[in-house]
Amino acid sequence: MRWTLKPKPEATQVALMKKALQVDDIVATLLLQRGIDTYDAAKTFFRPSFSELHDPYLMKDMDKAVARIEKAIEEGENIMVYGDYDVDGTTSVALMSSYLKTRTDSVATYIPDRYDEGYGVSYKGIDFADDNDISLIIALDCGIKAIDKVAYAKEKGVDFIICDHHRPGAEIPDAVAVLDPKRDDCDYPFKELCGCGVGFKLITALASNQGQTVEDLTEYLDLVATAIGADIVPIVDENRALAYMGLNIINTNPRPGMKAIIAEVEKDLLTITDVVFIIAPRINAAGRMKHGNHAVTLLTETDFNLAAKYAADIDDFNTDRRETDKRITQEALVQIEENNEQGGFTTVVYDESWHKGVIGIVASRLIETYYRPTLVFTKSGNKLAASARSVSGFDVYNALEACSEHIEQFGGHKYAAGLTLLPENYKAFKAKFESVVKATIDPKLLTRELKIDLDIELGEINDKLMRILKQFAPFGPGNMSPTFMSQNLKDTGYGKCVGEDDKHLRITVTQSFNDKIVCIGFGLGDKIGVIKSKRPFSAAYSIDENHWNGNVSLQLKLKDIKE
Structure with a gap:
């Protein structure tokens, strides 16, 4: 991942927001980064109401x-x-x-x-x-x-x-x-x-x-x-x-x-x-x-x-769906490996037997592995149907539009689309899609970006901050859950891999002798070496609550760590 630290607002703006809302630097900065720069805008943000709906x-x-x-x-x-x-x-x-x-x-x-x-x-x-x-x-x-x-x-x-x-x-x-x-x-x-x-x-x-x-x-x-x-x-x-x-x-x-x-x-x-x-x-x-x-x-x-x-x-249908998309994802990964297609600017795979109902999910799963604009095709009647998914910052709809001479029908959004084409056009389409993406994508978009709101000290994390962060919800595009980073962290000596196949990482970190907090990193088990090196490291994370046996404690949900 490439870490990108968002620009900090001007100190005078932060000071004005702190005074207007009676909040700390962290909250004032997060609001300004979201375009909320007045007391009234903050009131609307924290207390959405029917009055905001347009005629x-x-x-x-x-x-x-x-x-x-x-x-x-x-x-x-x-x-x-x-x-x-x-x-x-x-x-x-x-x-x-x-x-x-x-x-x-x-x-x-x-x-x-x-x-x-x-x-x-x-x-x-x-x-x-x-x-x-x-x-x-x-x-x-x-x-x-x-x-x-x-x-x-x-x-x-x-x-x-x-x-x-x-x-x-x-x-x-x-x-x-x-x-x-x-x-x-x-x-x-x-x-x-x-x-x-x-x-x-x-x-x-x-x-x-x-x-x-x-x-x-x-x-x-x-x-x-x-x-x-x-x-x-x-x-x-x-x-x-x-x-x-x-x-x-x-x-x-x-x-x-x-x-x-x-x-x-x-x-x-x-x-x-x-x-x-x-x-x-x-x-x-x-x-x-x-x-x-x-x-x-x-x-x-x-x-x-x-x-x-x-x-x-419907729950039974969902169980079937999970099993099907897991199997097809595995088959798609094997196909990519066997055809030695990992190095291009796109991922395009096809098998006539794949279940049409899950190819969109499979496309998303493949992006998790290769992080490329991705299309998964299957047979649909006498045509081929595909689901397209994209990486952050790249408009796959526009890319498909540039390949329209090979496509029967397409529609969708910037990051997700669907299309159909004739079987005889598949190879030409695949080549054109690769060339269009290669010519138009900024290569840095092929590395997953981790946008970080703020660099903070562990000592600034407390229950009051968590209470306010909860009020930033609901989260989603345009208002993502805040991601923080902290530097010069050390493991207290109890860091270990947990879960099936040691996929996940559980550590307790400190930044100074007084600050200790538990971290859980889902899918970060392979980072155990960074922890065990005993050298200081940086962590990117969201602040979370751990509920256990009726007790609630703060923890960090790790997104990435780096020496």
Whole structure:
């Protein structure tokens, strides 16, 4: 890892923040690094509220979307809520269908089959709507590039409203309304909503027609917070407020399906990290291993006993998913080694037998090993399908755009995308992708960067600092958990490797005779030599709490150590 210490704000700014907030240097500096430079900004940061949410009607086409849905409700039209099969898509469908069912009984849901229909709006889904006298489709977390599909639906007399957050192409679909803050012609002040967030803005606008406010819609925020965490969107601005309030719902009054998922979790308060690693993988597993409908059924169920049964089924899917992605990752690593492809600027692998539902996870796992923009391909019908993942700072979407002559279809974000291509184009695409990345990436981005907020002394770490750091949550892109470093550390003599295969490191460090603190370094077992050399070393870490036998003590969660 290359350690990068963030610039410190000017001393005068730090002094002003310290005085305004009655905090120490560390807290004042962390806030300024996050762009929080006034008392009012700090108050908003620490106490997110509904007042920070923007007017939904600032989003282009919102008035058209609301008018069309109100007409459908008034005239008893059949409405279909359509969404992608991942967490953002299924939570979006659960949110929109749950809300609409409070207004009309004529609501159906549709999640495309990952293997039969693929990503996004499908002709099969439109045909289903046509066959069932459905005249309005509300598509969530997909649709921004469905030019031909929307035109096909229009020929059949089926209207579309699109709620998406992916980057549009050169042309916008000819739908009744296209809600996407990333549209060039959309002046909505916050561009980083997830798909479920866009859906929430739509139901907020619909509810305002009924004399309701956003505060009457809090029951939907557990879904929004889950989508924000799972889709790895920046947790700033409106997303921070939605995630903060949604976590409160998850911890106090979650919907039965959510309650069933977290029933076995032995924690008083769940964080965004828990959402990402406990809730999201289970919801995702339905679409990966079976069908996304299972997730929607779970998230819309009102009877807890039934929800518990559905949650148990989804837990089984997740177990299968873990075993499958572990096996395929191992096979991919072997393929890379055998083909001697470790030295390039990209990682691109393919096997027709690999499970399409886990190739995105496998791509992320390969980045953990080689840290290169990565694509994992498998066979999908008569085409090849891939999931792309990128390294911090490199836009894989732009790289794919530069290879578009070899691609059938692609879409996504800066760091994650999906694509399909014809088998005969695979080799040409692979070569072009390597050359594009080689020509455009800054070579330093191929070494994982560890961004460090502050260099501090161990003596500055105490319970009061920990209490304030907890209030910086929820953490995520744009507001990562603070990472600190300390220099001239020494092991007190009890450092050792722990865990299966001695993967992890447990040490007690001191910087002076009075300062001692326990550290745990997951996956850092190979650094034991640095500790045993008895020479001073530096550590990069986050400050954490260790709960053991009813006792709570501070510990450092190591991210890296260096002599």
